[in-house]
Amino acid sequence: MSLSISLHLLARAPVAGQVKTRLIPALGAQGACDLQQLLLERALQLPASGFSERFLWLDDLPSAELQALADVQGWTLVEQPVGDLGERMRRIATLGLAESDAVILIGNDCPALDGTYLQVACRALQEQPVVIGPAEDGGYVLLGLRSMAPTLFSDMPWGTEQVFDLTLQRLQQLDWHPALLPALWDVDRPEDLSRLAALNILI
DSSP states (O other), X not given: OOOOEEEEEEEOOOOTTTXXXXXXXXXXXXXXXXXXHHHHHHHXXXXXXXXXXXXXXXXXXXXXXXXXXXXXXXXXXEEOOSSSHHHHHHHHHHHHHHHSSEXXXXXXXXXXXXXXXXXXXXXXXXXXXXXXXXXXXXXXXXXXXXXXXXXXXXXXXXXXXXXXXXXXXXXXXXXXXXXXXXXXXXOOSGGGHHHHHHTTOOO
16 A cells, blocks of 8 residues: 655745845846746646645745646645744654655756656655655755654754765664665756756746
């Protein structure tokens, strides 16, 4: 019998000057905000196949446009819990695991993450306790769990190139053997914009 898996998308509301700040020198505050809006819209259009429920966890109140898009695409829009990124992820994973057999957490920064990638992650979770999709910059773009372990989220140097390796070390300490997905890239720095243009996501 297959597991029920809920998908949790953590995202920042598109507010000029508060999102994609490392891209502001290249795009300007409004351009960086527009990019966040485009990436978020793209993530909301990911296929629903394989998931019992899908949640968009937003760090601020949504615009009417964003709320409408979430509704049309079948996402439940929820305000993120308080705390640093690790604490928010821990709480969201805990809440998700109270309702479904497994959870998958993603962000909206990875335009290369598509429906096929999600399906591979879902299949992996049927067999393994955890699945992780590395990011080329040393973080990760996807984390799937069948159980909760706070150590995966506490005292983690988020936003650094150490995150993926430290997460693997902590999984090893838990004796959890992860399924590893192919590494993907995310959009954080000006040098990522040329790769974005190649995907025909215009800004």
